[in-house]
Amino acid sequence: MRDLLELAVSASATGCVYALLALAYLVMIRPTGIINFAVGEWAMVGAFGAFLAVTKVELPYPVGVAAVLACMFVVGWATERIAVRPLVRAGAPLLAPILALLGMLVVFRESVALAFGPDPYPVPYPLGFGRLELGPLAGSYQSFFIIGTTLATFALAWLFFERTLAGKCFAAVAIDRRAAALVGIDRTRVAALSFAAGAVIAALAGLLVGPNVSAHYLMGVPLAIQGFTALVIGGVGRVEGALLGGLLLAFAEQLTARYAPLPPGYAQGVPLALLMLFLLVRPTGLLAERGARA
């Protein structure tokens, strides 16, 4: 039982990282219809950014993180300008920007590989390394920090979409692009902002998971796949879906690794098995869009 509760904390933390990546996908795909697999690389860049800002330059953790996220906002904005907007403006099908973004993904990864080489770099722990026990729940400081930060991020995202006019504009573009343009919403601005927000959220996931895995130029690929799986499980319709999908995926992974009588390597197949299962059986994800038309 103790074992299970401890696993619950670490699985929740991992699930929160997946959930943030799913959220990064979601904020871009909702208004633009574009799936951007570069979120994994953005997370990787975020982890390297934390290493640079906090370990190398020795900024205080909150300041360093704020600087990294501000840079990522610009990176996301610029990505939309460079890889998406010219194609959309030229009337290209949606697949074109998706492929261009796959190209950007390689650019991000290889730039980091050129700058840092193949060695892993330590990413700082904001609260140091230690173990926290909250009643029956126990886990590392970092696990609790990840859970807290993720819940705060989702609360903010929820407030943005439900309570602000800008959030309603995002929703309007997601629901009906033409009608959104007709009421006077600037769709190009919404698209650029959605990419900027996606980059910030993905980088946040990267610098949260960084201390546990170290920054490495190849760390983005598994994160991109797991975040995508979490998105498919939860559905793209609602913000809560990303959180639910991330947590379900992490629990499925860790429970099989811990308790299922499978050879160790096989547990890594869990996300892919879940991905296939959901795409076959319930491609809309668990949480459908409210009041959505079929």
Added chain:
Amino acid sequence: MLRLEGVSAGYGPAPVVQGVDLAVERGECVALLGPNGAGKSTLMSAITGTIEHRSGRIVFDGDDLALLPSHRIVARGVALVPEGRRVFAPLAVEDNLRLGAVRLRGGAAALAERFAFVYRFLPRLAERRTQAAGTLSGGEQQMLAIGRALMSAPRLLLLDEPFLGLAPLVVAEIRRTLERLRETGLTLLVVEQKLDIALPFASRAYVLIKGRIALHDSTERIAQREDLTNLYFALAAAHA
């Protein structure tokens, strides 16, 4: 107020409407008639800047709308009630109206005034304020689409087939609402297929056939001609 000069527009290199000249004076109600597929909606897209390819001049109060993106056109005071209503179905009626005012200037006071204006002309929307737009009846959704367009405080309101698929009673109700709006000085350009439903209160009408203006006359004189289906047919034959 609105003057189109040699306007062509389309979804690709081949234009759907070609060389359209059209004018609407301030306070006037003008009908744009034409059979299915004549390019009426394409022309509305050209005026509102929601189509890729457009050329010619679309002058509205001195500005050339053909050079502006759609959100600037709304800010200038032109709003379209699109064909098929296109309300934001999952969002509440109130949120739909609020989104109609994203380009409204003048802060909270102007916004409150706009809500009061729309609820006065379309009281049914006030009753359904918190309901999701998708749960409204067809007629109510049409009223919401009109209300949403009015929220931007337009000086020119374009309506694309606002009576399509509605019961006669609802058509009458919406027509009355439009008539009352016109009495406030709002300028209207209404797209319709059938003149009789269209607008007894429209002063002039343009007939669009195969992407070109085939006829322009007062509504009285057009109404005196034989029935419109035959007219469309004759005009189409003449332009073939």
